[in-house]
Amino acid sequence: MKPETNTLRIEFRQLLALMALGLFGCSAPKKVTFPESVDTNDKIISYQMKKTYEIEKMDVWVSNEFDAARVNGLEQINDSTIALSIEPENLPINKSPYFAFRTWAKESKTVYFRFTYPKGFKHRYNPKINKDGAWQIVDSVNLIKEDSITTLKIAVGQEPLLVAAQEINSTAHVRNWYQDQIVGTNNFVRLKSAGNSGLGRNLPVLDIYNGDAKGKDIIVLLTRQHPPEVTGYFAFQSFLKTIVAKTDLSTAFLNKYRVLAFPILNPDGVDLGHWRHNSHGVDTNRDWSLYKQPEVRNVVSFITKTAKKDRGRIVLGLDFHSTYEDVFYTNKKRKGTTLPNFVEDWFALLEQKIPGYKVNEAAGNSTKPVSKGWFLYGKNATGITYEIGDETPKDRIQEIGTNSANAMMELLLKASEK
Structure with missing residues (x-):
């Protein structure tokens, strides 16, 4: 068999396979017309850095190394307060800032987590805490709101706590x-x-x-x-x-x-x-x-x-x-x-x-x-x-x-x- 003939047969089989997989336009779903169009072409997103942050002076750790986590960075403000940076995947986006992280400490202590969002965004969801597999909504007395700043007050210990805007369902x-x-x-x-x-x-x-x-x-x-x-x-x-x-x-x-x-x-x-x-x-x-x-x-x-x-x-x-x-x-x-x-x-x-x-x-x-x-x-x-x-x-x-x-x-x- 001539090499070029064999190549043609291979290409023909590949063509049949593509047709079977429906990769040609004839199998695409019928488009639907709406009064107002929206650009849904791909957009660039920013990935959060996955890591466990150690706040050495407090002996406290914060991690986003799990599915459905969201923390983009943090900064120690004082000996009891940590500012969490929460950013969206890209802009423009609706105003529903989502966050999720694990936290623990060398010894039990009260920690204040201050949520910081980009300009134009503010806190939306009441935080939920998961301990021992059960989710609980944070008591309102532990959610401090001053002007546009929202701070969560929680007791952190050696056993990791899971904190999230909504219950995590990865x-x-x-x-x-x-x-x-x-x-x-x-x-x-x-x-x-x-x-x-x-x-x-x-x-x-x-x-x-x-x-x-x-x-x-x-x-x-x-x-x-x-x-x-x-x-x-x-x-x-x-x-x-x-x-x-x-x-x-x-x-x-x-x-x-x-x-x-x-x-x-x-x-x-x-x-x-x-x-x-x-x-x-x-x-x-x-x-x-x-x-x-x-x-x-x-x-x-x-x-x-x-x-x-x-x-x-x-x-x-x-x-x-x-x-x-x-x-x-x-x-x-x-x-x-x-x-x-x-x-x-x-x-x-x-x-x-x-x-x-x-x-x-x-x-x-x-x-x-x-x-x-x-x-x-x-x-x-x-x-x-x-x-x-x-x-x-x-x-x-x-x-x-x-x-x-x-x-x-x-x-x-x-x-x-x-």
Whole structure:
């Protein structure tokens, strides 16, 4: 065989492999047009230096050498005060400074940690402390606020304390949770991958249904686009646990419907301790139009290909986030969509299930390329951003998450019977 002929055959096989992997434009997900565009091209980020800082004159140590940590530097102010420098991954960025560090001392002592942020930013999150595996919110008397400066007063000893803006749920924590609590012995939960993040981390997806997938309407659940927004993730956990609870309601629901649940859409940002963006310096929840970021591109491709393969119709998308208060962001356009009456009926039923609870709804069609707009403009489906307050208590989050899941299943079952 001539060498050039062999080369041609190798190149032809490589061409076939590329086609099989869908690396040509014909397999790319269809772009969705929004009224207002956002630049989601890659941006430069600043990596924090990972190290354990020793404050020799105090015999105190501070470390950011773990996933989801955030401390960019420190300075001793006096014999009891340490100024922590907390900086974002890049600018511009929203005003939600995130921090996380471990600290310990040679001997027990009181230490004051002063949070310092770049100009234009101020303290947002009430610090949480983890000792012996349990998280506790710092008592307000130990959080000193003077003008624009916030200082945390804590007792530091030989046993390391974990201090963070929000409870840490790294990719490892998330993986352990869904493997133990959701996949476990539930043979109707199929653990799959939508691909990888910019730094090669897995984008897991839980494909959930009973029986045959063919023709089942699809509900999509998303969370952790923004790393610090763990209260929304907690609601996602309660919501999903209710769907797989094997109750009569959940069993009947999964006989009729299919759920695609994505428990961590921005694993790089989470493990890098970012305030908001992914490893390419971009807010993934502004990329649901052109899909320039691998996380959104891979998730959208997975959803679209799955629906097409099994002839499933995407009817509902819920994206779990956190903000200053509990709020549901909805689209005003509902007539002619897959579930035109779902929003009103869902909120009314949720208020019935929780005595005294009043849904806080903020309605407005998405102008920027966010996920709830993608469901509306791209799939003619109901899209909702499900926001939980930064400081909403865990038992309240669980109550809302559980009851909203049950209300959704009841309504969609009724809809399937018509």
